[in-house]
Amino acid sequence: MTNNLDRVELSLVGRKRSERLFKFYGFLGILIAFLFLITILYSVISQGQKAFFTTFIKVNIFFDSEIIDPQNQRNDEDIRYANFNKIITESLKKKFPENLNKNDSKELSSFISNSEADYLSEFVVKNKDYIGKYKNMWLLASSNIDVIVKNPEMEDLDEEDRLISDKQLGWLNQIRLNKELKKELNKNFFTKADSTEPEQAGIWGSLVGSFLTLLITLILSFPVAVAAGVFLEELAPKNKFTEFLEVNINNLAAVPSIIFGLLGLAIFLNIMHLPRSAPIVGGMVLALMTLPTIIIATRSSLKSVPPSIREAAIGLGATRFQSVVDHVLPLAIPGIMTGTIIGMSRALGESAPLLMIGMVAFIVDVPTTFLDSSTALPVQIYLWKSTAARGFVELTAAGVIVLLVFLILMNGLAVFIRQKFEKKW
Amino acid sequence: MGFWSFFFIIVFLGLTTQWYGTNKALKLNSNIKEGPKLPSLPSYYGANAFLWLVISVLFFLIVWVFSKPHILDYILIQNIPKALIDEFGGTPNMLIDIVKATDISNIFPGTNPIIIENALYYNKIDKLSDSIAYSIILFVGLTVSIFSINRISFLFKARQAVEKTNINLLILCSTIAIIATIGIILSLIFEALRFFEKVNFFDFLFGFNWSPQTAIREGQVASDGAFGAIPIFSGTLLITFVAMFVAIPIGLFSAIYLAEYAKPSVRSTFKPILEILAGVPTVVYGFFAAITVGPFLKNFVGEFGFTIASESAIAAGGVMGIMIIPFISSLSDDVIRAVPQNLRDGSYAMGATKSETVKKIILPAALPGIMGAVLLAISRAIGETMIVVMAAGIAANLTLNPFESVTTVTVQIVTLLVGDQEFDSAKTLAAFALGITLFFATLFLNIVALRIVQKYREKYD
Amino acid sequence: MAEKIKISTKKVNVFYGDKKALENINLEIPEKKVTSLIGPSGCGKSTFIRCLNRMNDTIDICRIEGKIIIDNEDIYSKEIDPVLLRAKVGMVFQKPNPFPKSIFENVAYGPRIHGLAKSDDELDELVTQSLVKAGLFQEIKDRIHEPGTSLSGGQQQRLCIARTIAISPQIILMDEPCSALDPIATAVIEELIDELAKNFTIVIVTHSMQQAARVSQQTAFFHMGNLIEVGLTDQIFSTPSQKKTQDYITGKIG
Structure with a gap:
């Protein structure tokens, strides 16, 4: 007998080791998943935070009356058509006393964003007194300069791999030495729509697009899904038809999202002739995708309402329908809300089906109605990522941050509702 | 009539119908001194009238939303001169898209005047057709309201009717999952069949060479x-x-x-x-x-x-x-x-x-x-x-x-x-x-x- | 009692979270005898038996005070490895729980993990012996590679016993082993227990006083987390010294 126990004891050394190893593997699994999450967040935030600020260059602008208003008539229309790019270039040149040839001045003028000429012309139209005078102004730097300022390590690259020439880099360092460089909040990013120039592109247009799209999704999917959930959970007889319904809903939940896009393209666009790229179509497609999520949430929160509530209502002479609508459904609302918000946050992050219905266009205007062409937040991220210009890298990451912030807010709200209002029976 | 004025008229009509229906039922009940009253509570009679109004209006509204693009496109294509369509080269549908996309409040310089003219025309028929459709729907809604208020009587069991309608609505909502699945399958199959008319099924499934881009090169046969x-x-x-x-x-x-x-x-x-x-x-x-x-x-x-x-x-x-x-x-x-x-x-x-x-x-x-x-x-x-x-x-x-x-x-x-x-x-x-x-x-x-x-x-x- | 004491517990208290499940249990269990633990449900007898091979370790909120001594070793001391302890103190559960494997694999499981058989032949022999000892071999010798779950309830329970004796423990704990079985299967198991008592120390929890009377030499009566009375089985059932025991045996409480 003791012989047996000795053998067990003998085997224990190796077994203990493999026990520890196995436990370690398990922990390693969790740890790796956790590290992935941290890496993703770090890579997004470290790049994205750069896009929240943008570079400005101080230029002593000379509002040359020869260029702006040679006839001296102070006519708004004429001022608007004046060559303000030239004004910027000439004013920049004054920073560098050395003789600049034509090519040099071209390189110099590319320091400033091409949106600033419009800005100056509007400024002069409003302040005509400045014509013929000097004014120190902070002008938005072009994206290439901005990228170099934000990523100093790029200065060490070879000239052809860098975005700016050696000469431009020299000027930039001189500007920096003169303290004529500053970083400021990137207002364009938060207020504009897409643009071909990274420094002028913003997230606002796609944010509005996402909002309009989700509004349609909510309006369409919420009532339908709650109705379907109530019917299936509370009122449906057990028969082949309802069984078929349930199978359909479960399958719908697992259909790849891009297939919904194909459905939207074939039916909403080609058969129904609804407008391409419009939030209304995007909303309809996402509504179909969100439907199963809300139905399942509705059913499970109805299921958690104890049968005694129904029995009490029915015992008082209410019909089944009345007992559900008057008593059971109100108790299930927090759960339904939570499920709906989670479904909406999933719809917010969804982009594949939107690509199919054309919400993936270059759109410079902020959409205002459900029928306007627009993009959505995740699609904008995809678009920026696919753009070659270097300045869009940070913008893409910043877009991801905005998307994640919204998702965190929505999920936080869902958790809040769950903890605050959901009853445990 | 714009959408919002239509919307508010409908809301007003709905509330009036409900109020009137309930009131009529109350009045009928109060006339009875003894013996059986209406078989359902008065509010159900109002609800029934309201429900039918909403259902009929929604139904026709959906029909209009989905048929409008087809109707307008058809009218528009009749209005565009044939010469322009031939000159354009692409399909008529692409031309229609261009016309629709033309922003008449901010016309791009150099736009073809016929396109501008058609864009203005499109804008006109767009508004006009909406007004006509909304008027018709309002008329239908009014008829339904009057009809369902007239139906209020001692023989009419309003609660059962309301519940039956509601449950049918719930069933309708539930079937959307089936409709979506069918929609997916049909749209995929339909387009895929058109593809297999051009490309052999087995060549697709078992072929080793995929280069679809060459297929649209000009002058080349698709297959x-x-x-x-x-x-x-x-x-x-x-x-x-x-x-x-x-x-x-x-x-x-x-x-x-x-x-x-x-x-x-x-x-x-x-x-x-x-x-x-x-x-x-x-x-x-x-x-x-x-x-x-x-x-x-x-x-x-x-x-x-x-x-x-x-x-x-x-x-x-x-x-x-x-x-x-x-x-x-x-x-x-x-x-x-x-x-x-x-x-x-x-x-x-x-x-x-x-x-x-x-x-x-x-x-x-x-x-x-x-x-x-x-x-x-x-x-x-x-x-x-x-x-x-x-x-x-x-x-x-x-x-x-x-x-x-x-x-x-x-x-x-x-x-x-x-x-x-x-x-x-x-x-x-x-x-x-x-x-x-x-x-x-x-x-x-x-x-x-x-x-x-x-x-x-x-x-x- | 003149026999050698195999297990003795001293001032054992058991808590589930804040709730005290057992209070001050002092019990001595003789070697190679059957000791039965009786009492109304929820009295702590199952909790107690699960302390004897530290099965309660798997429950996070369970906490134990006092000493449980087996062969002069406190099993809750730091030096004791629960794995080794459980190789020495086997357990059979209320509901038969054969692993979802073949009958052979079920019995071979213990010897395999503990490395008790040096060769396949030895393992075959060990499995056969265990099945014979559990009185199951004759019934199932032709289908030893069929799943253990395909057996009847009583056979499954005997399979679990065979599985336990395959690692040659010194003590076998049985937690209401017959409560899920019909009377005929119960009779077979009870006979088996009698047989096993020749080689093993057996502690059995049972809700059936008749069963306790039939199979055990010593009986302990638990009530509300307390050990009320312990003594020779005949004595407990004929002349209990405590009123509570009397009440339980006559059906006044329970």
Whole structure:
């Protein structure tokens, strides 16, 4: 007998080791998943935070009356058509006393964003007194300069791999030495729509697009899904038809999202002739995708309402329908809300089906109605990522941050509702 | 009549109808001094009238929304001179799109005056047709209101009628899931059949050469493009395999740790963290794969003297694997926890260590459930779009080397369809053929997986 | 009692979270005898038996005070490895829980993990012997590779016993082993217990006083987490010294 126990004891050394190893593997699994999450967040935030600020260059602008208003008539229309790019270039040149040839001045003028000429012309139209005078102004730097300022390590690259020439880099360092460089909040990013120039592109247009799209999704999917959930959970007889319904809903939940896009393209666009790229179509497609999520949430929160509530209502002479609508459904609302918000946050992050219905266009205007062409937040991220210009890298990451912030807010709200209002029976 | 004025008139009409119906029923009841009153409460009579008004208005509104584009396009095409259509070269539909897209408040200089004229015309008929439609719908609504108020009598059981209508509405809402499924299948099949008119079915399914871009080159017959989908399928499988290679061990070990080893406090911290991984939108994973993982792998592998494509299967698949981890871990966690405690007790009572119990008793018992989870994860992986669109290649390479660039079904669907408005070429239709393949593949995997999981649950419930 | 004492517990208290499940249990269990633990449900007898091979370790909120001594060793001291302890103190559960494997694999499980058989032949022999000892071999010798779950309830329970004796423990704990079985299967198991008592120390929890009377030499009566009375089985059932025991035996409480 003791012989047996000795053998067990003998085997224990190796077994203990493999026990520890196995436990370690398990922990390693969790740890790796956790590290992935941290890496993703770090890579997004470290790049994205750069896009929240943008570079400005101080230029002593000379509002040359020869260029702006040679006839001296102070006519708004004429001022608007004046060559303000030239004004910027000439004013920049004054920073560098050395003789600049034509090519040099071209390189110099590319320091400033091409949106600033419009800005100056509007400024002069409003302040005509400045014509013929000097004014120190902070002008938005072009994206290439901005990228170099934000990523100093790029200065060490070879000239052809860098975005700016050696000469431009020299000027930039001189500007920096003169303290004529500053970083400021990137207002364009938060207020504009897409643009071909990274420094002028913003997230606002796609944010509005996402909002309009989700509004349609909510309006369409919420009532339908709650109705379907109530019917299936509370009122449906057990028969082949309802069984078929349930199978359909479960399958719908697992259909790849891009297939919904194909459905939207074939039916909403080609058969129904609804407008391409419009939030209304995007909303309809996402509504179909969100439907199963809300139905399942509705059913499970109805299921958690104890049968005694129904029995009490029915015992008082209410019909089944009345007992559900008057008593059971109100108790299930927090759960339904939570499920709906989670479904909406999933719809917010969804982009594949939107690509199919054309919400993936270059759109410079902020959409205002459900029928306007627009993009959505995740699609904008995809678009920026696919753009070659270097300045869009940070913008893409910043877009991801905005998307994640919204998702965190929505999920936080869902958790809040769950903890605050959901009853445990 | 604009939409909002229409909307408010309808709301007003609805409230009036409800109020009037309820009042009429109240009056009828108060006239009865003795004997039976109305069979339902007065408010039900109002509700019934209201319900019918809303249903009829909504019905006609939907009919109008869906038929309006067709009607307007038809009127517009009659108005555009034939000469312009011929001159334009493209299909009439594309011309109509141009006319509709013309912003009449801010006309681009140099626009064809006929287009401007038609844009103004379109704008006019757009408003006019809306007004006409809204007026008709209002008239219908009014008729329905009057009719249902007239129906109020002692013979009419309003509560039953209201409930029956409501339940029918609920059933209607429930069937949307079926309608959506049918819509998906029909639209895919319809377009895919058009594709197979141009391209042989077996050439598509078993062909080794995929180069759809050549098919739309001018002067070339559409079927000259190569539509052999084998390289696409193999690419999809390769990326899925890489994803599973990452996700299965990490997901499974995480699940084992959470279910068997972790204290409740540890569990309640790490489980939500895994769920966060599941909540990150796929476009973010795509960005991560393309911007961070791709270059990193390139440098890393380069150190060892190997070359790796910048859009390698391993980058896209690896990141997809990260996305799948929570999927596998949470499903496996459920499955492992569903293994009855008495099996664990039995094993511990024999003097087994925890890992022996997990390896020899729990995992074998949970295997069907875990298989189901893996199948669901595979179905998720082959249907995943954004990660591969952003991080995998476009060229169809037939290779098993994960360091090379491959393409997937979803990438091809996106590349074939994005930006293309023409709907008759084999190129665009090929997307639907791929779509239906994807749909049935995932459907099959899901059904099998759900069967397995269900059987497993029944076994231990 | 003149026999050698195999297990003795001293001032054992058991808590589930804040709730005290057992209070001050002092009990001595003789070697190679059957000791039965009786009492109304929820009295703590199952909790107690699970302390004897530290099965309660698997429950997070369970906490134990006092000493449980087996062969002069406190099993809750730090030096004791629960794995080794459980190889020495086997357990059979209320509900038969054969592993979802073949009959052979079920019995071979213990010897395999503990490395008790040096060769396949030895393992075959060990499994056969164990099945013979559990009185199951004759019935199932032709289908030894069929799943253990395909057996009837009573056979499953005997399979669990065979599985336990395959690792040659010194003590076998049985937690209501017959409560899920029909009377005929119960009779078979009871006979088996008698047989096993020749080689093993057996502690059996039972809700059936008749069963306690039939199989055990010593009986302990638990009530509300307290050990009320312990003594020779005949004595407990004929002349209990405590009123509570009397009440339980006559059906006044329970």
